[in-house]
Amino acid sequence: MILIALASIGGTLALLVVLILIYYSLEARRQGFSVISQNLEYFSEITYLDSNNVTIAPSLEDVRFLKLPLIGLVSREGSLILGGPVIHHQNTITRSVVDIKGKIQQGARVRTDVFIHQKNPMYSIGLDYSEITFKSELGELEAWTIPGSGKTWIICVHGHRSNRRESLRFSPLFESMGLDQMLMKYRNDADSPVDKGGYHMFGLTEWRDLEDAVKYVINQGAENVFILGHSMGGSITLQFILKSDLRSHITGVILESPALDLNGIITAKAKALPFPATTLLPPIKKMVSKLVNLEWSDLNYISKASEIEPPILLIHSKNDKTVPVAQSDEFANGIPHLFEYLRLEGAPHAAAWNFSQHKVESLIKTFITSMVSKTQNKK
Numbered sequence: 001m002i003l004i005a006l007a008s009i010g011g012t013l014a015l016l017v018v019l020i021l022i023y024y025s026l027e028a029r030r031q032g033f034s035v036i037s038q039n040l041e042y043f044s045e046i047t048y049l050d051s052n053n054v055t056i057a058p059s060l061e062d063v064r065f066l067k068l069p070l071i072g073l074v075s076r077e078g079s080l081i082l083g084g085p086v087i088h089h090q091n092t093i094t095r096s097v098v099d100i101k102g103k104i105q106q107g108a109r110v111r112t113d114v115f116i117h118q119k120n121p122m123y124s125i126g127l128d129y130s131e132i133t134f135k136s137e138l139g140e141l142e143a144w145t146i147p148g149s150g151k152t153w154i155i156c157v158h159g160h161r162s163n164r165r166e167s168l169r170f171s172p173l174f175e176s177m178g179l180d181q182m183l184m185k186y187r188n189d190a191d192s193p194v195d196k197g198g199y200h201m202f203g204l205t206e207w208r209d210l211e212d213a214v215k216y217v218i219n220q221g222a223e224n225v226f227i228l229g230h231s232m233g234g235s236i237t238l239q240f241i242l243k244s245d246l247r248s249h250i251t252g253v254i255l256e257s258p259a260l261d262l263n264g265i266i267t268a269k270a271k272a273l274p275f276p277a278t279t280l281l282p283p284i285k286k287m288v289s290k291l292v293n294l295e296w297s298d299l300n301y302i303s304k305a306s307e308i309e310p311p312i313l314l315i316h317s318k319n320d321k322t323v324p325v326a327q328s329d330e331f332a333n334g335i336p337h338l339f340e341y342l343r344l345e346g347a348p349h350a351a352a353w354n355f356s357q358h359k360v361e362s363l364i365k366t367f368i369t370s371m372v373s374k375t376q377n378k379k
Helices: 002-032 060-066 121-125 164-176 207-219 232-243 262-270 275-279 281-292 325-334 357-378
Strands: 044-049 053-057 071-074 078-088 093-102 109-113 130-136 139-146 152-157 180-184 224-230 250-256 312-317 338-344
Touching (some): 060 093, 060 109, 121 164, 130 207, 152 164, 152 207, 164 180, 164 224, 164 357, 180 207, 224 232, 250 357, 262 281
Parallel strands (some): 152 224, 312 338
Antiparallel strands (some): 044 053, 078 093
C-alpha cells in the first residue's frame, strides 16, 4: 500500500511539473514573441488643469514616468506633453504643460506615454509628411515619410509591440538637420501583412522588411542612409547588417536600448519569478524554441559584435528594467566601429530622449554630421 501511495504521489508530482513547464513555456512565448493588441487602461486622474499646469493623482506605475523631464499624458479625449519641475504633494504630482491636444479636461482618467506624440507628424508636431507604401515579400508595408534635402535619409525602426510613433520624438531634430525620414511598419504590425508564424522574431524575419525600406530610400536618391533602432528595432537593424547585401549602403546606425540577446533577457527576468520557473528554465527555453521555431543563439547579437561593420552610436541606461544595460556594455567592447556609447543612469527602457533630450540630440547630431562628412571626403 505504501508503494502504491508513493507511486501515486510521484505521478502527481510529475504531472504537476509537466503542467508548470507547459504554463511557463506558453507564457514566455506570449510575453516574448506574440503580437498582442494592448488593452490600454487609464489608472491616473487629472485633479487640476489649466493652460500652464496640471496636477495628477498618479497610479504606482505612472509615478516613475512622471518624474521624467519630458513625458506624455494621454486620455481617451486628448493628450498633454509635460515638462518643467516635478512638484510632489501628498498624493499628487504637479507638472508644467508644454502642449495640449484634443479635449482633455480636469477629472480625466489618464496614463503616461514615453512616446509623447499620439498621431501622425502633422497632427503631433506640425511637419508635412506622406503616408506611403513600399513593397515587401509579404505585400505592401506602410510608412510615414517626412521630406528633407533628399540626400541623407534616416529609417526609424520601432520596438516590440510598439509602433512608428516611437520615433516622432526625434523627428524635429532630424527635420532641423535636413534629413529625409522614413518611419516604417514591418510584418505583423497593426494593419500590416502577417507572416506564417505571426510572431515578433527580434530580427530573424523582420530584417527583410527593413531591407525593402532601404531599397525604397535608395530608389528615392539617398546618398547616405542611417538607421535608428529602438529596442527590438535594434535587433532588426543588426540582423539586417549581418544578412543583407545592402548593408554597405548604411552610413551609420543609432541603437537605443537595443535587445541584443533575448536569451539573456529572459534569463534575467526569470530570476524574479517563483521557484519552479527558475528551476525549469532550461526545458522551458527548449520548449519555447520549438513553439516559435528558432535557435536562441541566432538572437545573440553580442556574440556577433565583431561582424557589425557600420559605425554605431549606442544609447542605453543603467535604469533599464527591460533590457539589462550589461548587454550593451559587452556589445560596446566588441563592435569594431563604435562612435560613442552614451550610458545614462536614470532613463527607463527606450526613454533616453525623455530623460536627457539635449544630451541625446546633441550626440545624434554630432554622429550624423560626422559620418556624412566622412562619406563626402571619400568622394
